[in-house]
Amino acid sequence: MPRLADLLRLPPYQAYSYSYPHKTAYRPIEPPRPLSQLWAGERRDALFLYLHVPFCSYRCGFCNLFALARPDPAKVERYLQQMEHQLRATAAALAEHRFVRFALGGGTPTYLDVEQLRQVFAMVERHANIDLRAIPAGIEVSPETVDAEKLRVCREAGIDRVSMGIQSFSEAEVRALVRPQQREVVERAIGAIREAGFPTLNLDLIYGIAGQTVASFLASIDSALSHAPEELYLYPLYVRPLTGLGRIEAKNGGKTGFVLQPEPLDERLALYQAGRDRLLQAGYTQVSMRMFRAPHAPDLAAPVYCCQSDGMVGIGCGARSYTGRLHYSSEYGVARRSVAEILDHYLARDEASFACADYGIELDADEQRRRYVIQSLLIRPGLEHAGYRERFGADCLDDLPQLRDLIELGLADDDGALLALNDEGLARADTLGPWLTSAAIAQRMRDYRLG
Template sequence: MNAIAQPAALHRLADLLRLPPYQAYSYSYPHKTAYRPLQPAQSLAQLWADEPRDALFLYLHIPFCSYRCGFCNLFALARPEPAKVAAYLQQMEHQLRATAAALGEHRFVRFALGGGTPTYLDTEQLRRVFDLVERHAAIDLQAVPAGIEVSPETVDLEKLRLCRERGIDRVSMGIQSFSDAEVRTLVRPQQRAVVEQAIAAIREAGIATMNLDLIYGIAGQTRESFLASIDSALAHSPEELYLYPLYVRPLTGLGRIEAKNGARGGFALQAEPVDDRLALYEAGRERLLAAGYSQVSMRMFRAPHAPELSGPVYCCQSDGMVGIGCGARSYTSALHYSSEYGVARRSVAEILDHYLARDEASFASADYGIRLSADDRRRRHAIQSLLIRPGLDRADYRRHFSADCLDDLPQLRELFELGLAVADDNLIELTQAGLARADTIGPWLTSAQIAERMHDYRLG
């Protein structure tokens, strides 16, 4: 069991900028380490009764992988027993059926299969997943943006053709590096030839958007080797590229290696040894901008040939999400809920066994999560808007909260003083320097209440 070190809340940003820039990835707010058992359990029908349900996101979590990468802290189990996979798919159907009944009249306008690695499933199992979605959820997969996450060794043309036939129009593949030596350093048994074959299969299947993930900050990586990976990716003209800084977190493979070597790891705003990740980020950003890609966030870059986003409107700041599967999160405006969270194999296996033992009726309620205060609802909206372009829409904020964001969160003014953001009457947008410090700005906007809960969490 490891404590999560406390991220800074209500500190001056100028002080935090003296620390290394990579402090915490604010991909969701609040972080799942702020969740706790809900007592009593909350009825889903009551939770969703007063929520808009005509523009929801449906997310299915497949927590299985061929192997566990050294940097991964996602809820995932490597090489599960086949019987457990079969039981899991059956239980997902039970959960989706119970959840859809609790939602009542609803419509999903976004869909994603994530993990883990959804393509760890074989073709027939993937078909079963699409079938259960179409049986129980109000969604037209052919008419909404729909994505799937894959890893190179699990990709084959038969699976991808099935995905395309069933409506998948975006594939995201974690490559991390085209260098065999660098992926070995990440404790990832991957060969470049397999990556190239997987990319070719994605293209042959005719899926409109291919996203490739790369990591910078790998031990032994240089500016030249990182740019070589970017150039190798660009040779395949991906519609999207994500550049991720390497984080070494507790209980991951790399975290265990660091712990054995006496290094201190954690999710924290803290000083670290000499860190070249910012220089690598800047080099990678310039290479992609020169290639015509536009920067959407610190991590995300879109190609000029990427298809225009289509389908019904969905707003991540205000529209709900329904997560199905062990490890998936669901968001209403006032309460976020999920199953428990673990990283170590034993912890993940125990949580998964608990999920498999539930009866269908139990899925009609939420028993683990967090109720958001009015302040944290405002912070969530600001963080999710600010860290992605075009930025924080002030008029949209007023519509939701009947106040100006600079009055509710006066600390935002520090961004202007430090040259990290610009503002007009309609928009607050991070500058290029601000995007580079997104992993400091996100934790800086965390409330003291959430920071305390994260600090007190014990990770298994």
């Protein structure tokens, strides 16, 4: 991989490292591995349960998630049945376990109607060792799918965090994102969420939209702040292959695949810095390049979950599961045809097949170390030397000497206990993630044929 000093000469937005390795590094597992064997040697007393609902009212132009817009109603019903089959088979394979975090994502889970939402919560209660009322439990919504009855069902089930993608309060900017959204619908949805009494409201905004300026971005942030959300995420726009915006860009010879390269200079860094400063002035704490937390956000008195160390169990087509040595999921696609084919394959499976992992990636010792470093370093407080040493038996600076470049180039500070990115380092998080990606994973990502 290139030297960090050389990468810093490129524009800062190279790739978003929200998970490592990325799903484009996954491949078929032959022969399939029984889940009971995969989880047998893992700690199962502090797991994260994630359910994926891959349905939406419409597909936004920037979206590369595993999602299908306006599915046939019968397919939705069949999907919920399959989710229960998968959850039951997975819980049996886990044997003794405990979930301490829960999220219902997508897609748009609130695309489901009231009775379907009740069905989802009922299956979780039946098959998983989990108490949603006693742990952090979140759901993703979109403005047009929010109504009082759905929110009531979610709150009564134990959901305490609602995350809603606004992207922008400017109707011209959401049109540029190929997102049919009206501000009055957004305002009404926020009001309904507040009325329902959820302790945590998160709002997502995007910067880098065509026609957006610093002034218009700050106006959207100020509109969001008027609702005093407990959390705000600021996402840079990435135009990815096979998304609506990606198809437009591809006609003009745009970037494809995972490759570090110069991109046209844009205003995203200036927009990020302006947005960050506005939120810090408003009293928010920066947790990562993207996440900002309000001073009035509730303190979570809940069982500890550590994303670097504890496992995740994903249920549903498109959901990922993480053990220490193997990550697995269903296949990945973006184009509607590819998503529909993968979904049909999921719907045709028998329950016994859900007791095995047949698609994913095994992490050797080096990849396990890299994942731990990426997951720790790109959020605050940062990478603890003692925690790394306890897990891997050596110091992180010895295992990955390239980390010393962060200090030498003024992107991080190290007091002997904690290696932590400073403000400049956080601003370059989307360069640092790709920089820490191994050559082998980068090659697998480049070789992946996205459908």
